[in-house]
Structure formats: structure tokens, C-alpha cells
Amino acid sequence: MSTAKTTIILFSGELDKAIAAFIIANGAAAYDHEVTIFFTFWGLNILRKDELMRTHKGMLEKAFGWIMPRGPKKLALSKMNFVGLGPQMIKHVMKKHNALSLPELIELAQEQGIKLVACTMTMDLLGLQQEELIDSVEYAGVAAYLGDASQGQVNLFI
Amino acid sequence: MSTAKTTIILFSGELDKAIAAFIIANGAAAYDHEVTIFFTFWGLNILRKDELMRTHKGMLEKAFGWIMPRGPKKLALSKMNFVGLGPQMIKHVMKKHNALSLPELIELAQEQGIKLVACTMTMDLLGLQQEELIDSVEYAGVAAYLGDASQGQVNLFI
Amino acid sequence: MSTAKTTIILFSGELDKAIAAFIIANGAAAYDHEVTIFFTFWGLNILRKDELMRTHKGMLEKAFGWIMPRGPKKLALSKMNFVGLGPQMIKHVMKKHNALSLPELIELAQEQGIKLVACTMTMDLLGLQQEELIDSVEYAGVAAYLGDASQGQVNLFI
Numbered sequence: 001m002s003t004a005k006t007t008i009i010l011f012s013g014e015l016d017k018a019i020a021a022f023i024i025a026n027g028a029a030a031y032d033h034e035v036t037i038f039f040t041f042w043g044l045n046i047l048r049k050d051e052l053m054r055t056h057k058g059m060l061e062k063a064f065g066w067i068m069p070r071g072p073k074k075l076a077l078s079k080m081n082f083v084g085l086g087p088q089m090i091k092h093v094m095k096k097h098n099a100l101s102l103p104e105l106i107e108l109a110q111e112q113g114i115k116l117v118a119c120t121m122t123m124d125l126l127g128l129q130q131e132e133l134i135d136s137v138e139y140a141g142v143a144a145y146l147g148d149a150s151q152g153q154v155n156l157f158i
Numbered sequence: 159m160s161t162a163k164t165t166i167i168l169f170s171g172e173l174d175k176a177i178a179a180f181i182i183a184n185g186a187a188a189y190d191h192e193v194t195i196f197f198t199f200w201g202l203n204i205l206r207k208d209e210l211m212r213t214h215k216g217m218l219e220k221a222f223g224w225i226m227p228r229g230p231k232k233l234a235l236s237k238m239n240f241v242g243l244g245p246q247m248i249k250h251v252m253k254k255h256n257a258l259s260l261p262e263l264i265e266l267a268q269e270q271g272i273k274l275v276a277c278t279m280t281m282d283l284l285g286l287q288q289e290e291l292i293d294s295v296e297y298a299g300v301a302a303y304l305g306d307a308s309q310g311q312v313n314l315f316i
Numbered sequence: 317m318s319t320a321k322t323t324i325i326l327f328s329g330e331l332d333k334a335i336a337a338f339i340i341a342n343g344a345a346a347y348d349h350e351v352t353i354f355f356t357f358w359g360l361n362i363l364r365k366d367e368l369m370r371t372h373k374g375m376l377e378k379a380f381g382w383i384m385p386r387g388p389k390k391l392a393l394s395k396m397n398f399v400g401l402g403p404q405m406i407k408h409v410m411k412k413h414n415a416l417s418l419p420e421l422i423e424l425a426q427e428q429g430i431k432l433v434a435c436t437m438t439m440d441l442l443g444l445q446q447e448e449l450i451d452s453v454e455y456a457g458v459a460a461y462l463g464d465a466s467q468g469q470v471n472l473f474i
Binding site for chain 3: 162164174175178181182186189236237247248250251252255257312315
């Protein structure tokens with residue numbers, strides 16, 4: 001019997017959706033699915049390093065780079081964000097319940113061999129460069145996604 | 159021939175997305191699919207009872223409980239909400255066109271044997287307790303979802 | 317071997333999500349998938365003609381018609397919209413990178429034989445009439461979607 005495959009396109013760059021995506025992905029990997037998360041558009045921000053990287057970019061790309069959140073600790077909520085209070089509440093509650101934080105969920109995903117793929121085309125559009133993203137990310141386009149997804153049992157767009 | 163399976167993760171707690179989810183779910187059930195809706199994060203609010211339940215909670219969980227909408231009649235729209243005017247317009251138009259309202263769609267789903275599953279992990283996070291949710295809801299986690307979805311023909315994240 | 321099938325429900329009417337949907341759809345069609353996009357709720361606005369059509373409608377339907385964007389050039393972003401500045405930035409950057417614009421992506425989809433299906437039930441709700449939508453759109457309901465999706469390898473809700 002061949003391995004079950006799960007793919008997730010993570011389009012949204014919000015804390016709550018990212019947590020949901022990584023919980024599903026880590027769960028699937030724990031049940032021996034081959035799991036790939038494709039990061040596109042605002043989802044790419046989850047893969048950004050904390051620190052500001054020096055890069056050579058045009059004005060517009062620089063502007064995007066400044067405005068968009070750098071990494072999983074900076075994300076807003078899709079609901080009840082309350083100028084950043086909501087994410088603090090969620091993080092506090094998650095800690096209280098011993099739930100893994102998003103950075104921990106990402107680490108677990110890497111340990112479980114989940115493929116994290118950044119969409120090169122939208123990286124171009126948003127002016128993101130490879131040195132701005134965390135290590136061990138793979139780079140690919142829509143063709144790679146379709147290859148995986150057409151063999152996937154569970155394919156989600158988040 | 160085995161039965162077709164449809165699963166929906168309902169993450170969003172907005173009226174329009176909830177209506178879309180229940181129309182697809184009820185349609186699939188009418189065509190004899192085995193249908194499960196997994197309610198997680200803001201989607202859980204759709205399952206809340208109308209009335210305020212007395213519960214023993216921490217401060218933060220109480221705050222979430224107060225702020226989040228209680229049940230399908232209290233939901234906002236994802237677009238054009240206009241401080242609550244949008245949902246009134248949609249409800250008015252749905253009535254005019256004899257479309258089922260969200261509470262009626264939920265009832266129909268229950269009559270058709272659609273499994274409504276609340277994600278216990280996010281219930282913990284948002285401080286929701288079982289007595290706050292409508293009856294006939296089942297309680298499970300990501301493992302149950304993956305079990306169903308890996309056999310599903312149609313798996314959606316809404 | 318039968319053809320792979322891809323279906324997308326396009327619920328969202330935002331520029332970034334519409335671009336993502338059409339990139340996936342056009343990619344899948346290029347790899348010989350049979351592709352259908354079902355437009356429902358705010359996604360229907362993507363199919364609207366640029367010009368204002370004269371129609372006979374009730375007050376409420378007229379109001380919806382005025383408020384909602386007419387066609388792919390009028391859409392907002394789901395993030396960083398900045399009162400319309402965000403979409404201009406994205407369009408500018410896409411042009412700079414020689415990426416196809418949304419109207420071009422729609423044209424390409426039509427050339428590749430992607431089925432564009434408008435959900436008749438939500439058209440009723442939003443008061444949209446067939447003469448307001450671009451030509452070569454097909455009209456159907458949730459049953460047609462389920463027929464396609466239960467045979468689909470990749471089924472997404474965007």
C-alpha cells in the first residue's frame with residue numbers, strides 16, 4: 001500500500017490559520033502521511049527570519065518587506081486581532097494549555113520531515129529573497145504543487 | 159460500491175462562509191455522501207447555544223466567551239458587514255427567495271445525519287465547554303478528521 | 317487512463333485570492349487536467365462586466381449591485397489593501413515581473429477550456445443577473461459542483 005499524501009496551500013499569513021495548518025500537517029505526518037505545505041502570498045511571511053536581512057531590492061519590494069510581518073512571532077489574527085492584543089491572548093492561552101506555539105509547531109514539522117515549499121512566483125511578486133526565509137525551505141512553483149496534489153488524499157487551501 | 163465521503167473543516171465563523179459550508183454539506187448528504195463538518199477555531203461559535211450558559215472559567219476564557227458570537231443568528235459577514243447591516247440584508251434577501259436560513263440549514267444537516275464534530279483542542283484554547291454547544295455535536299480531534307478525510311472524495315477547508 | 321480533474325470553489329472576491337485561484341487553475345489545465353471553477357458569493361463579482369448593465373431589480377438587489385465591485389479590475393486585496401493602494405502596488409509589481417494580470421489570467425483560462433460556472437443560487441441572493449456577467453459563463457448549482465468534485469483529484473475552496 002502506498003503512503004497517503006496530504007498537501008496544504010498556505011495562502012493566509014494569519015496566526016490562527018497558520019496554527020490550524022500546522023496542527024493538521026503535524027497530525028498527518030504523525031499518521032505517516034507524506035505532507036507538503038506550499039507557502040504562497042501572505043503565507044510566505046511565516047517562513048521569514050526574525051531579523052531584518054540586508055537585501056538589494058527596488059523601492060516597492062522594500063516597502064512590502066517592511067510592511068509585512070517577519071516570521072511566526074509577528075502574525076496577526078484573522079478575527080479579534082484588537083491591534084495585536086488578540087494574538088497575545090491566544091499565545092497566553094496556548095501556553096497555559098501546554099499547546100505548542102507556532103514556532104514550535106514549525107520546528108516539529110521540520111523534525112517530522114514535512115516539506116515546506118515556498119512559491120517562487122509569489123516570492124518574486126512580493127520581492128522576497130531566499131536569504132530572508134528560514135533554512136531547509138524548498139523552492140518550487142505551481143507545477144510541483146499539482147504533481148503532489150493530484151496524488152494527494154487530503155488537499156487543502158488555507 | 160462504497161459511499162462517497164465529504165468532509166469540511168469549518169474554521170471561519172462568518173455567516174456567509176457558514177451558509178456556503180452548510181449548502182455544500184446538505185447537498186452532498188442529499189446525494190448520499192457521508193458528510194462530516196469539523197468545527198474549529200471561530201467556526202465553533204456556530205455551534206454555540208443562543209443563551210448565555212453559566213460556566214466556571216478563567217478570566218481570559220470568560221473574555222473570549224463574551225466577545226465571540228453565540229450561535230448562528232449572531233454571525234457577521236466576511237465582506238460588507240457594515241456594522242451588522244450586511245447580515246440583515248442577506249437574511250432579508252434569503253427569506254425573500256425562500257432560501258433556508260442558517261439555523262434551518264443546521265437543522266436540515268442534523269436531520270440528514272451529517273456528523274457535526276467540534277474540535278476539542280481549539281475548544282480548550284477558546285475556553286468553550288460542551289454545555290455551551292448545541293446537542294448532538296460529537297467531540298474529537300485532528301486524528302478523527304484525518305481518518306475521515308483520507309477516505310474522502312471532497313475535502314474542503316472553509 | 318482517465319483525465320485528472322481539478323475543481324475550485326471561488327467564494328472570495330479579493331484580487332489576491334482570485335489571482336491564486338486562476339494561477340492554480342491555469343497550471344492544472346496546462347497539465348491536461350479538466351478544470352472547473354465554481355464562482356459563488358463574492359467570487360461572482362470577478363465575472364461581472366466592467367460596464368453598468370441596465371437591469372430590473374428590487375431596491376436591495378440594486379444596492380448590492382452598486383456596492384459590489386464590477387469585474388476583475390475593481391477588486392480589493394484581502395491584506396494590506398490600504399484604501400486601494402495595495403491592489404495598485406500588486407498590479408504594478410506583476411507588470412514589472414511580466415506576470416499575467418487577472419483579466420489576462422481569465423482570458424487564458426477561457427482559451428484553455430477551463431469551465432467557469434456561476435452558482436445560480438447565490439446569484440439570486442445577491443441579485444446578479446446573467447446579462448451582468450461575462451459571456452461563456454455556465455450556470456449551475458451545488459449538484460453540478462458535487463458531480464465534478466467527487467471525481468476530482470484536487471478540490472479547493474478559496
